[in-house]
Amino acid sequence: MQQVEVLMRCQGADCHPDLRAALEHLLEAGGKRIxxxxxxxxxxxxxxxxxxxxxxxxxxxxxxxxxxxxxDLIDGALLRRGIQTLNAQWSPPATVLTGDFVFARAAKLxxxxxxxxxxxxxxxxxxxxxxxxxxxxxxARGVASRENYYKRIYAKTASLIEMTTRAAAMISPMDEAxxxxxxxxxxxxxxxxxxxxxxxxxxxxxxxxxxxxxxDLLQGLVTLPTLYYVDEHPEAPGVQALLAGxxxxxxxxxxxxxQAIRESDAxxxxxxxxxxxxxxALQHLSSIPKRAERQxxxxxxxxxxxxxx
Amino acid sequence: MQQVEVLMRCQGADCHPDLRAALEHLLEAGGKRIxxxxxxxxxxxxxxxxxxxxxxxxxxxxxxxxxxxxxDLIDGALLRRGIQTLNAQWSPPATVLTGDFVFARAAKLxxxxxxxxxxxxxxxxxxxxxxxxxxxxxxARGVASRENYYKRIYAKTASLIEMTTRAAAMISPMDEAxxxxxxxxxxxxxxxxxxxxxxxxxxxxxxxxxxxxxxDLLQGLVTLPTLYYVDEHPEAPGVQALLAGxxxxxxxxxxxxxQAIRESDAxxxxxxxxxxxxxxALQHLSSIPKRAERQxxxxxxxxxxxxxx
Numbered sequence: 001m002q003q004v005e006v007l008m009r010c011q012g013a014d015c016h017p018d019l020r021a022a023l024e025h026l027l028e029a030g031g032k033r034i035x036x037x038x039x040x041x042x043x044x045x046x047x048x049x050x051x052x053x054x055x056x057x058x059x060x061x062x063x064x065x066x067x068x069x070x071x072d073l074i075d076g077a078l079l080r081r082g083i084q085t086l087n088a089q090w091s092p093p094a095t096v097l098t099g100d101f102v103f104a105r106a107a108k109l110x111x112x113x114x115x116x117x118x119x120x121x122x123x124x125x126x127x128x129x130x131x132x133x134x135x136x137x138x139x140a141r142g143v144a145s146r147e148n149y150y151k152r153i154y155a156k157t158a159s160l161i162e163m164t165t166r167a168a169a170m171i172s173p174m175d176e177a178x179x180x181x182x183x184x185x186x187x188x189x190x191x192x193x194x195x196x197x198x199x200x201x202x203x204x205x206x207x208x209x210x211x212x213x214x215x216d217l218l219q220g221l222v223t224l225p226t227l228y229y230v231d232e233h234p235e236a237p238g239v240q241a242l243l244a245g246x247x248x249x250x251x252x253x254x255x256x257x258x259q260a261i262r263e264s265d266a267x268x269x270x271x272x273x274x275x276x277x278x279x280x281a282l283q284h285l286s287s288i289p290k291r292a293e294r295q296x297x298x299x300x301x302x303x304x305x306x307x308x309x
Numbered sequence: 310m311q312q313v314e315v316l317m318r319c320q321g322a323d324c325h326p327d328l329r330a331a332l333e334h335l336l337e338a339g340g341k342r343i344x345x346x347x348x349x350x351x352x353x354x355x356x357x358x359x360x361x362x363x364x365x366x367x368x369x370x371x372x373x374x375x376x377x378x379x380x381d382l383i384d385g386a387l388l389r390r391g392i393q394t395l396n397a398q399w400s401p402p403a404t405v406l407t408g409d410f411v412f413a414r415a416a417k418l419x420x421x422x423x424x425x426x427x428x429x430x431x432x433x434x435x436x437x438x439x440x441x442x443x444x445x446x447x448x449a450r451g452v453a454s455r456e457n458y459y460k461r462i463y464a465k466t467a468s469l470i471e472m473t474t475r476a477a478a479m480i481s482p483m484d485e486a487x488x489x490x491x492x493x494x495x496x497x498x499x500x501x502x503x504x505x506x507x508x509x510x511x512x513x514x515x516x517x518x519x520x521x522x523x524x525d526l527l528q529g530l531v532t533l534p535t536l537y538y539v540d541e542h543p544e545a546p547g548v549q550a551l552l553a554g555x556x557x558x559x560x561x562x563x564x565x566x567x568q569a570i571r572e573s574d575a576x577x578x579x580x581x582x583x584x585x586x587x588x589x590a591l592q593h594l595s596s597i598p599k600r601a602e603r604q605x606x607x608x609x610x611x612x613x614x615x616x617x618x
Contacts, residue, residue, distance in 0.1 A: 016444045070409060074402035093383035093446055096405055100379060101439045103409070107416055108432035111425065119428050123417035130410040135325045137402055 045293035046172035059109035069099035141220025158190030188281035195274040198223035214258030220247040228266035354602035355481035368418035378408035450529025467499030497590035504583040507532035523567030537575035
């Protein structure tokens with residue numbers, strides 16, 4: 001992981017000093033580095049060549065970082081994980097371009113894996129992520145549809161995690177069946193990861209999550225806990241306001257709805273669904289011979305569903 | 310070229326309808342398609358495989374389009390070539406994401422050329438372009454430095470044109486010497502292209518260029534005609550205001566300076582330098598056996614330096 005950090009940081013070496021500082025800031029801000037960790041563990045488990053694996057892990061994390069830069073700009077978010085976002089300090093133009101630069105570097109690292117199918121997968125995944133963000137931007141709010149929800153969290157989160165474990169398997173001396181098993185492992189893990197995030201948006205404390213409790217719902221964005229609640233309480237005043245698209249106009253009702261969801265069974269049901277995804281992820285992993293890295297991947301899977309923030 | 314157009318347009322096929330409409334709008338807005346034309350002619354001249362060449366040409370033009378989307382957003386430009394920019398109609402978030410989407414599609418097409426060195430070159434060129442834009446954003450204005458100017462126009466324009474002719478040669482059954490000759494052809498052509506653009510910013514009529522005459526200079530951005538003028542007239546009041554970084558405060562003097570440059574020898578001298586670049590470009594082309602495409606490339610080179618807009 002340290003080699004991955006070094007490789008990510010040296011991407012700004014030949015750049016304008018302000019850009020270098022921005023990259024440094026973005027990487028300092030950290031995050032849990034779930035994606036490169038997943039990639040490294042998967043690749044080591046399957047015998048991926050070391051250098052190539054480090055390059056892949058850095059490419060994945062930089063791609064993730066680039067999408068966060070543009071996301072925060074779009075949301076006007078000033079904090080992420082308690083640290084100032086780039087757009088809190090920089091002008092929008094500088095933020096747009098810094099995101100572009102991090103994309104460019106991610107693409108360059110991906111190319112340096114010297115693996116064409118991986119390059120294609122990388123570009124396709126970027127298109128899926130961006131198309132998902134655009135769909136979310138354009139989509140009518142206040143829509144309670146599971147199909148819509150699963151599509152959204154796939155584009156937003158699961159697609160990149162799926163790509164990570166799949167790509168790590170692709171650069172390993174493994175047959176198609178293993179690559180597919182690792183893709184499915186990543187897919188299910190990624191879906192669980194986002195569901196847990198969506199549950200934490202309700203159950204977390206504002207100080208921990210860094211956003212108001214129920215922030216998605218207050219903006220009309222329906223996630224899994226809300227879907228469960230709507231099924232059980234279609235007549236609740238907050239649900240009516242939400243489905244009528246009046247979530248901004250009837251803020252009081254929406255805040256009551258957030259509280260009701262917190263106190264209901266909905267978050268437990270959603271977490272149960274996340275646990276189901278984790279179980280399916282682990283099933284796909286079970287075809288791989290047991291090694292230290294497999295155990296670490298299992299631990300990571302359990303962590304994802306049990307984490308607090 | 311028609312196949313390139315079709316390939317570019319079908320990139321939005323599986324996307325949100327609004328995104329598809331945006332892509333359509335961007336491609337309708339057109340432009341001269343200099344880059345794909347250059348790529349197609351170079352590749353056909355050198356025997357590049359047809360499908361791969363079409364894919365490369367579409368990738369290059371989409372990369373160019375993506376940088377324009379973010380550029381126009383950054384500059385707050387509302388018109389390009391007399392047609393509304395995306396950001397004139399869309400919110401900044403939608404514009405950022407549409408640019409990202411076009412990047413993603415360009416990267417995907419580049420990957421579909423199935424040529425790793427080309428993929429790397431593609432990613433590196435994107436990094437050069439974005440680093441150049443960031444440098445321009447951060448750089449102190451009112452700096453009259455040739456070194457600075459050449460670096461800037463390389464990053465802004467020549468790097469992508471250089472990449473285009475080089476990449477078209479790379480996918481052709483040609484040796485390194487030909488690839489290098491075509492790289493140098495593109496490099497010199499690209500430098501000339503931007504110098505002519507910078508001259509037209511002074512000599513063009515506002516209605517044609519779609520911007521006020523001397524718009525770069527009025528924003529403190531020093532291009533080649535200004536560099537020539539500053540050499541000859543270091544004491545002119547406008548030059549003093551410019552070099553002191555007072556271009557915004559002393560608008561009257563700056564407008565006088567624009568007029569003075571228009572009426573001076575500076576634009577002719579700058580055009581002469583563009584012609585020198587074109588001559589060097591043609592020298593590199595002269596090592597290639599004469600074919601119809603070579604003649605067309607020569608014509609394109611002459612057009613670049615003689616065009617009116």
